[in-house]
Amino acid sequence: MGKRIVIALGGNALGNNLPEQMLAVKETAKAIADLIEDGHEVILSHGNGPQVGMIQAAMTELTRSNPEKYIPCPLSVCVAMSQGYIGYDLQNALREELLDRGIEKGVATVLTQVEVDPEDSAFRHPTKPIGSFMTKEEAEKMVKERSYDVIEDAGRGYRRVVASPKPKAIVEISTIHELVNAGHVVIACGGGGIPVFKTENHHLKGAAAVIDKDFAACLLARQVDADYLIILTAVEKVAVDFGKPTQQWLDHMTVEQAKHYAQEGQFAPGSMLPKVQAAMEFADSDPRRTALITLLQKAKDGIEGKTGTVISNS
Numbered sequence: 025m026g027k028r029i030v031i032a033l034g035g036n037a038l039g040n041n042l043p044e045q046m047l048a049v050k051e052t053a054k055a056i057a058d059l060i061e062d063g064h065e066v067i068l069s070h071g072n073g074p075q076v077g078m079i080q081a082a083m084t085e086l087t088r089s090n091p092e093k094y095i096p097c098p099l100s101v102c103v104a105m106s107q108g109y110i111g112y113d114l115q116n117a118l119r120e121e122l123l124d125r126g127i128e129k130g131v132a133t134v135l136t137q138v139e140v141d142p143e144d145s146a147f148r149h150p151t152k153p154i155g156s157f158m159t160k161e162e163a164e165k166m167v168k169e170r171s172y173d174v175i176e177d178a179g180r181g182y183r184r185v186v187a188s189p190k191p192k193a194i195v196e197i198s199t200i201h202e203l204v205n206a207g208h209v210v211i212a213c214g215g216g217g218i219p220v221f222k223t224e225n226h227h228l229k230g231a232a233a234v235i236d237k238d239f240a241a242c243l244l245a246r247q248v249d250a251d252y253l254i255i256l257t258a259v260e261k262v263a264v265d266f267g268k269p270t271q272q273w274l275d276h277m278t279v280e281q282a283k284h285y286a287q288e289g290q291f292a293p294g295s296m297l298p299k300v301q302a303a304m305e306f307a308d309s310d311p312r313r314t315a316l317i318t319l320l321q322k323a324k325d326g327i328e329g330k331t332g333t334v335i336s337n338s
Contacts, residue, residue, distance in 0.1 A: 026062065026063035028204075029252040031056065031254045031256065032254065056118055060122065060127065062324070069212060070214050071237045076102050076106040080097070103218045104218050107215060115131040130207070136194060136214065137217060138216065138220070139220055140235065141192055144187070144189035150186050154184055158182045188234050190239060191217060197247050200212050201248060238298045242306045253303065254318070255299045255316070257299060276334045277335050279308045306335075307336050314335070315336070
């Protein structure tokens with residue numbers, strides 16, 4: 025029987041700019057179509073690091089060109105823009121690949137808001153650099169006028185830093201459910217989702233934050249009751265003692281083993297660690313759920329138990 029699978033696409037599946045992305049999504053579509061052709065239900069999530077950075081840089085230059093007319097674009101709006109144009113390329117490439125294989129299936133991108141807690145401790149300790157480099161004078165102006173948090177970045181200039189809070193709830197989850205249950209391939213929670221928090225009445229306010237895409241994909245997988253969460257990365261398997269003579273590639277980890285390795289500092293923060301943490305959280309949420317970390321091109325083999333690192337409860 026086919027599985028319900030949520031796939032978290034990494035940056036290597038999308039390229040670093042528009043021409044690269046258009047080429048990359050064609051290869052990405054083939055790997056995803058392989059899973060759909062085997063009878064699996066697939067829901068896609070993706071990162072947006074290079075893309076949202078490009079949008080931020082463009083908006084910064086627009087503001088610099090005419091500061092009296094243009095103000096800096098809110099980060100939440102930039103995330104929404106990135107969801108739209110990444111989803112546009114992904115859904116077109118996947119639709120074309122499926123039709124080439126004789127598979128009639130709808131593919132839709134849902135611009136997805138993800139609720140965060142304004143009291144999350146991450147807001148008190150922003151760490152994620154975003155946007156263009158600024159001069160000291162520009163940075164001081166942004167601090168004064170817009171209350172930005174900024175850091176000096178290795179002698180290259182100043183950059184804004186924002187929080188990376190944990191996702192609490194997916195606002196459009198009922199819409200995603202309806203589309204998935206109707207047999208469509210859904211692209212959702214792009215870039216970790218548009219970060220929002222509740223204010224008065226029913227208003228949702230955009231937050232100056234970046235949600236980790238792997239944690240957002242984990243939440244999405246839990247809320248659509250997925251069987252598998254596949255987190256794609258630049259290596260085929262997770263390793264301990266990475267880069268050392270004692271390096272060991274792992275075929276399988278229980279949640280407890282993964283916790284132990286994480287406590288030892290085996291996984292790099294901002295790289296493999298959030299992937300393993302999201303995989304643990306998903307696998308630990310239900311005994312029948314399994315997480316897999318592997319390469320995009322190996323996703324099908326991973327589902328068949330041939331490669332990748334599997335994280336499960338036992």
